[in-house]
Amino acid sequence: MAAKDSPLKQFEIDPISNIELGGYNISFTNSSFAMLITVLVITFFLTLTVNTRSIIPSRMQLISELMYNFIAQLLSDTVGENGKRYFPFVFSLFMFVLIGNMVGMIPYQFTFTSHIIVTFALAAVVFIGVTILGFINHGIKFFTFFYIPGVPFYMHPLLIPIEVISYLSRPISLSVRLFANMLAGHTLLKVFAGFVVSMPFFTGVFPLAFIVALTGLEILIAFLQAYVFAILTCLYINDAYHLH
Amino acid sequence: MPQLNPEFFVSQLFWLAVFFTFLFVFLWRVSLPRIATVLEKRQNKIDENLSSAKELQEQAMEIEKKINDQINKAKLETDEKIKETINALQEDVSSQLSSLDKDLEKKVSDAEKEILKSKDDQMENINNEIANITKLTVGKITDIELSDNEINKVIEKHKGSFN
Numbered sequence: 001m002a003a004k005d006s007p008l009k010q011f012e013i014d015p016i017s018n019i020e021l022g023g024y025n026i027s028f029t030n031s032s033f034a035m036l037i038t039v040l041v042i043t044f045f046l047t048l049t050v051n052t053r054s055i056i057p058s059r060m061q062l063i064s065e066l067m068y069n070f071i072a073q074l075l076s077d078t079v080g081e082n083g084k085r086y087f088p089f090v091f092s093l094f095m096f097v098l099i100g101n102m103v104g105m106i107p108y109q110f111t112f113t114s115h116i117i118v119t120f121a122l123a124a125v126v127f128i129g130v131t132i133l134g135f136i137n138h139g140i141k142f143f144t145f146f147y148i149p150g151v152p153f154y155m156h157p158l159l160i161p162i163e164v165i166s167y168l169s170r171p172i173s174l175s176v177r178l179f180a181n182m183l184a185g186h187t188l189l190k191v192f193a194g195f196v197v198s199m200p201f202f203t204g205v206f207p208l209a210f211i212v213a214l215t216g217l218e219i220l221i222a223f224l225q226a227y228v229f230a231i232l233t234c235l236y237i238n239d240a241y242h243l244h
Numbered sequence: 245m246p247q248l249n250p251e252f253f254v255s256q257l258f259w260l261a262v263f264f265t266f267l268f269v270f271l272w273r274v275s276l277p278r279i280a281t282v283l284e285k286r287q288n289k290i291d292e293n294l295s296s297a298k299e300l301q302e303q304a305m306e307i308e309k310k311i312n313d314q315i316n317k318a319k320l321e322t323d324e325k326i327k328e329t330i331n332a333l334q335e336d337v338s339s340q341l342s343s344l345d346k347d348l349e350k351k352v353s354d355a356e357k358e359i360l361k362s363k364d365d366q367m368e369n370i371n372n373e374i375a376n377i378t379k380l381t382v383g384k385i386t387d388i389e390l391s392d393n394e395i396n397k398v399i400e401k402h403k404g405s406f407n
Contacts, residue, residue: 008245011246011247012246013246013249013251013255013256021258024255024258025252025254025255026255026258026259027252027255028255028259029252029255029256029259031252031255031259032255032256032259032263035263038263039263039264039266039267042267043267043270043271043275046275046276046278047274047275047278050275050279050282053278053281053282054282055282055285055286057282061282064275065282065283068279068280068283088268088271088272088276089268089272092267092268092271095267095271112260115256116247116248117247117256117257118260121256121257121260122260122264179247183247
């Protein structure tokens with residue numbers, strides 16, 4: 001499968017330094033390196049641009065403020081007043097996925113969001129956190145979340161299992177959405193990049209033009225998927241506060 | 245597909261936990277409070293400026309009102325002064341005119357009196373001359389010596405027919 005020219009070769013993990021801890025392989029890999037770059041970019045950008053704390057912002061400071069307001073608005077629109085407590089988490093999540101996707105758009109850079117284990121771990125944190133939050137807010141009553149009021153009683157044996165399954169599949173849908181989008185986009189780019197090389201002289205311009213257009217689209221998707229990840233997290237948090 | 249190879253799952257999860265936790269704590273404790281203070285500061289500044297602008301506007305309106313009041317007052321005062329001056333001037337003119345009239349009347353009456361007096365004097369002179377001439381004429385023509393009284397009596401008698 002992972003042949004030399006396979007479009008999936010870009011997703012292979014290469015350890016940079018082999019580390020072992022308690023019998024587990026926790027090597028620092030190219031994926032970990034991409035995460036490190038992502039975290040550094042976010043922390044440096046958000047810290048340095050706001051360093052002057054000027055009332056009239058510079059352009060860079062304005063970008064940080066726009067991001068802040070974007071997520072703050074998102075949370076207040078979906079969750080309301082309760083959402084303020086989760087702002088740091090949702091903001092971190094959004095920035096991590098967004099910059100992770102963007103770092104992946106740099107040629108030869110690894111895209112850690114194209115790995116299901118990473119996206120699933122993030123989605124699982126959201127899912128477990130929201131479920132715990134639901135139980136904290138509503139106690140045992142949280143189970144009424146699966147009970148849809150105003151439906152004929154004979155429908156409940158059918159609807160309650162559906163609701164439970166849909167609830168349990170949340171982390172899967174959340175993680176697979178991001179993972180599949182990144183996987184598909186980057187594979188497509190690689191396939192067309194292969195065409196540029198393998199096609200005869202001059203005709204290779206067409207797949208090249210296609211790659212340029214597709215790169216634009218991928219950047220859009222990178223933003224969109226981060227946004228979707230954040231807004232779904234907000235909606236799940238909202239569900240933990242407001243049962244049906 | 246390399247994604248499904250469990251060889252690096254633990255490594256991925258470990259480093260994800262490390263980096264994401266670091267990112268979360270850093271943003272929570274450092275970056276986001278900074279941005280929040282900047283935004284808050286700006287909002288405060290805007291509110292402050294807005295309220296001071298409102299205050300200044302109110303002050304400006306008050307001053308405008310004062311100015312208008314003063315203008316109106318000044319207008320009324322000027323109107324009154326103009327009226328007063330006109331009245332005073334009119335009074336002055338009329339009093340001066342009346343005194344002039346009086347002067348002229350007096351002068352006219354004085355002149356009339358003088359004319360009358362001089363007329364009387366002339367009449368007296370004429371009478372005397374007549375008396376003298378009569379006396380001389382009568383003396384020359386006749387030897388009768390007339391006394392002044394007799395002549396005067398005759399003159400008085402005929403005085404009406406001379407006029």
